[in-house]
Amino acid sequence: MPQRSAIFHFKPDTVDKPIVTQLVRNHNLTVNILQAKISPEEEGTMFVVLQGEGADLKSGLEYLEGLGVTVILPNKNVVLFEERCTHCGACVGQCLPKALSVDPDTRRVQFDSALCIACELCIPACPFGAIESVTEHLARSGQESRK
Ligand code: SF4
Ligand code: SF4
Known part of the structure; x- marks a missing residue:
């Protein structure tokens, strides 16, 4: 059965809706919540893996x-x-699956691409342009190689 990772961003007025129950009950989906940051009356984020038929x-x-x-x-x-990375850590808090983390011994930021779900939330968080999407990078590399 198809599986899809997804990130949900809730506004304060939707954060208390029983959306997981509805997805399971009314849309026949299995919802595996990997991480959630939700507080009453504040914006919230949930990182999930959805499983179900395409429709x-x-x-x-x-x-x-x-x-x-x-x-x-x-x-x-x-x-x-x-x-380009200064190990400032600004990107780490954006990364729900913890593909970006701080090594507790060296205090350096490390990237585990196997955990990356490519949400790209870390890209604008980096003040030094040290993170790029692969597509952007390939497009730029192609342009540079043609110069
Ligand atoms: S794109 Fe960035 S924030 Fe998103 S999972 Fe990958 S490393 Fe983490
Ligand atoms: S990738 Fe960017 S935001 Fe993340 S630690 Fe390195 S310099 Fe800081």
């Missing part, structure tokens, strides 16, 4: 959009340029 995934995502929940469906990957 059910589609109807479930439409239901969320109808509620005003922003859904990010990662489908790319990112690359971290060590030479």
